[in-house]
Amino acid sequence: MAAVENPSESNAPTLEEKPPTLDAFRPEIASEVSEALNVLNRVFGYDAFRGEQQEIIEHVISGGDALVLMPTGGGKSLCYQIPALVRSGVGVVISPLIALMQDQVDALTTAGVRAGFLNSTQDFEQRREVEQAFLAGELDLLYLAPERLRVEATTRLLDQGKISLFAIDEAHCVSQWGHDFRPDYLMLSELHERWPDVPRIALTATATEATHAEIATRLNLTEAKHFVASFDRPNIQYRIVPKDNPQKQLLDLLRNEHEGDAGIVYCLSRNSVEKTAEFLVKNGIPAVPYHAGLDSRVRAKNQSRFLREDGLIVVATIAFGMGIDKPDVRFVAHLDLPKSVEGYYQETGRAGRDGLPSTAWLAYGLQDVVQQRKMIDTSEGDLAHRRRLSAHLDAMLALCETVECRRVQLLNYFGQAATPCGNCDTCLNPPESWDGTIAAQKLLSTVYRLQHERRQKFGAGQIIDILLGKTTPKVTQFDHDKLSVFGIGTELRDTEWRGVIRQLLARQLLAVEGDYGTLVLTEDSAEVLGRRREVPLRREPERASRPSRSSRKASPAADLLPEALPVFERLRAWRGAVAKEQGVPAYVIFHDATLRQIATEIPDTLAKLGTISGVGENKLAKYGEGVLAALAADA
Template sequence: MQDALSLLNNIFGYPEFRGQQGEIVDHVAQGGHALVLMPTGGGKSLCFQIPALMRPGVAIVVSPLIALMQDQVATLVEQGVAAACLNSATPLDEARDIARQARAGSLDLLYVAPERLLTPRFQEFVSQLNISLFAIDEAHCVSHWGHDFRPEYQQLGFLAERFPQVPRIALTATADEQTRADIIDYLKLQDARVFLSSFDRPNLFYQVVEKHNAKKQLLDFIRNEYPGSAGIVYCLSRKRVEDTAQWLCDNGIHALPYHAGLSHQQRETNQREFLRDEGVVMVATVAFGMGIDKPDVRFVAHIDMPKSPENFYQESGRAGRDGLPAASWLCYGLNDVVQLRQMIEGGEMAELQKQVELGKLEAMLAFCEAASCRRQHILAHFGEQSRPCGHCDNCLHPPITFDATVAVQKLLSCIYRVEQRFSAGHVIDVLLGRANQSVGHYGHDKLSTFGIGRDYNQRVWRSIVRQLVARKLLHVDIARGQSLVLSDECRSVLKGQEKVYLRPVADDKASRSTAGADRWLRTEREERLWQALRGWRRQMADEHNVPAYAVFSDRTLRDLVEKHPTSRAGLAKVYGLGELKLARYGEALLELLNAAAAEAG
């Protein structure tokens, strides 16, 4: 077997393994089974790609999405690895050629969808091959409790029975305790070694803002922090995706929509443009993203609240896979919570699962309303203890709470006076003394609480409502028209036996991120070289018909700018520049670098 570290250096161009990578590679290469839980961008793919190169035969990689397979294969081929994928988009002649290569033993990795692997015909084909290992990527798809359930994944346990001597490795970035148990059960990995890495993504800057004009807030965030960068914007509905993408385009940002209502061809075209081009912002529903391998996504923005911490972690983790600084920006309001509750309670899932989903929604709301370290909060959800990170909005700008007891008493009294039968908007209108048609119709302009809340504006009152819902002093009754309903815990507050401290409404300018974007380019010379390298990379990618990051990642280009090597020996020390890429691109890079040095004088 080839040495793992040599493969890492020579093919992938990385100087050393990170975290548990080396241990996992050694375990699987020696024939062991494994369950690997590693954060997005943590290097999961290397954990099966290197053992596949070390062991004789072809590795069968189960992957849920065509786009993911195609991108991983394109990147591997660019690095000189014999890889291919079989899916519904593969032309018949090409599929026959791939099958011939696999039988001949000239393929190292073959990517397939779970549906194809389950067909008798394909199983017969696989039984004729010398299999080095089975890798089951995105393994959380096996679980009902997960957020990307695919029933076909639950049938992959047959691999343990049919190929007991072949090592199996299941990998995922997001799995709570229940999901892990399902992966082990359905995939028959009871004898597998479990590798649980830290869920921390230290390069991600977490920021949460209160929603009051989401599209403008988003536009300001992109313009101020990440102009010209690739990003993903998640929305709750298809209409919101369309509106937001159009708004960004109208304001000079290259944005594309993606949702299940678009034709298959349009989705494929938009996804391809996002993956292949630089600086594209994809505006999408959660239908987009699983397995997206683009490493240079600099931000993920949510303009609607995700339905669970698992969804949020998985989606925000698509930023900064290259390890460079990136941002997770979340804009949410009370209506998000109400809408998500409606979707869960009105869904067709079993009652037990509804309760689980509602519990996760409450956990997501608690994250949004947290006054403490965001990173500490999200890691605690996955059972991981940590110290305050010093690198999120709450750590950089700690919220100063104020005694809101009197304001809360006014709000609770008003909800009681309107008989707990009206939504937040109506209650706030009464507090502000707005004698509109609805307030007058119900005679609420005659209540003792009418106009007693004029010392705060509507935005502050909505913030107070949201924080009380998060603390479970209030809940929203979907069945009664989103009415605000008092909880039993309100009694002590109304009687003055308990004080309530809340966060004030954040000022938009004060809450603006100051640590998300990485201002690393120091001189005009570095800026010119950076742009020249990006232009050259784009040209190479077009010639080879691969995404730009398959040629070189941003991290490699940044290393080239900072080290400015002048020889092949210097190039060999650049991150991500393996032997094949050095042979293929070395002369062109030196020519470009030397020309830049001569121009700078």
């Protein structure tokens, strides 16, 4: 199978009529394995399973419970969709993604699968139609929001039908200290108690060893078979740059590397989301905002536009994105520091689901660290909760400050060993480290003089002005030019001192206190001041480096032969017109990776087109003639 995102990743069909292509999947086939392969090929258009897909699918088909940890883009959805098609009955999928269920249904319908959903967006007649189809055995997959199971009518409905399996998608939502906790997930352990003979498969793309254990315990899957795939996404280039006018840095990234590409920009606050979206639009880049403060209809409209339009950018808080099935997101950018490595991994994983080159870019600065530390100190919850938040932040800071391979650090966090990747900023442009012990002592001494001799506390700006010997009004007002440390730090620039402070905060050799972000010493500061601890630091670059232009562009057509480029663009135009006519996202028709292969091989018959990866039997029947006509247009 080609190294692309399976087109069915969290997608599904309407309830018009039973697709004829699926009738062939119910006869006697030599074995369940051959039947699963048959479904994979005829419905989804792939010749072979990837990684552990086959073992997982065989295990669930045979009636076993499974807990699956697999990265975004690894083809998790096939692990329950194919067993649901092979086993007798309807596969019930628990998904938190109400806003995306229609797109999930549309994509599976296009592939020839019978699917429906039940959620709060439907009226009585729509729900009744789906319920009748379920009871009549006219569905292969039924998507439910977790809160739907709280409704007694839903459980009674499920009791009356035949269920082939339960799939619990985004299973990390059950983790109470995770970044996407959903209280309704806690009751999903009851599925096994009420339907003990129905196999369950829980899936997530984000889980540390602790979260993995919590999922197993809370969903009563400790006896299930666990499958843990590599979390590596080699097509994503991880880059973290010092923050210096982040909006301009973002604009440079888009203009130089991702012009015309679809992408997601994450910001910490709603205000920052609005301002960044306005900034991009003013600079000629199509962008829309997404955050919880917007009217629900505006959010739904912006999300729909993002899924259906090529080249649109959504600027969002972390409220956006879980389960987003758009395969051609070419970049994910963060303008603020994520709160945890899990959140960062989950968010960056929305790039490059099709397996093509993509960028995960983060602008990170001193104020991010100050703000995050302050938020933890003032957060609700007990001391243990704040310690957990602090541990999450420490791990994220370690990823930002490392001089080693980003990917190695990221995978190590999830308990997986790795070797340097050659495709992250620290591999492509290895940073320098330097002995920052003396600089750290100078800075900590300045904080000590203010805190203990003057009984004063100040933020980073004032401390740096003292070190650089600047006679500002504030320095003069407080007689800080009289301190013995005044002007002892002129060997470093302002930005370099900010880097020192940021890294000392990251290592908890310095702390943030109060509403104004003043800096104070920690217990560990004494080790540095007492010359009992060395402080190696990452050197601040003169300016953020970029990959060479030849290696930068992550276009879906980047490595196509020149003669294939116009064919590829013609196919994309055809796909866009069909998608608009049918009111579905373009990737529901065919992924870019499939169009690339078609543009390269130029099949001239339906039989040849049917051998292309991602062209299943139903799509061949539905779109085959249109593809051949598009290929012949300028032949």
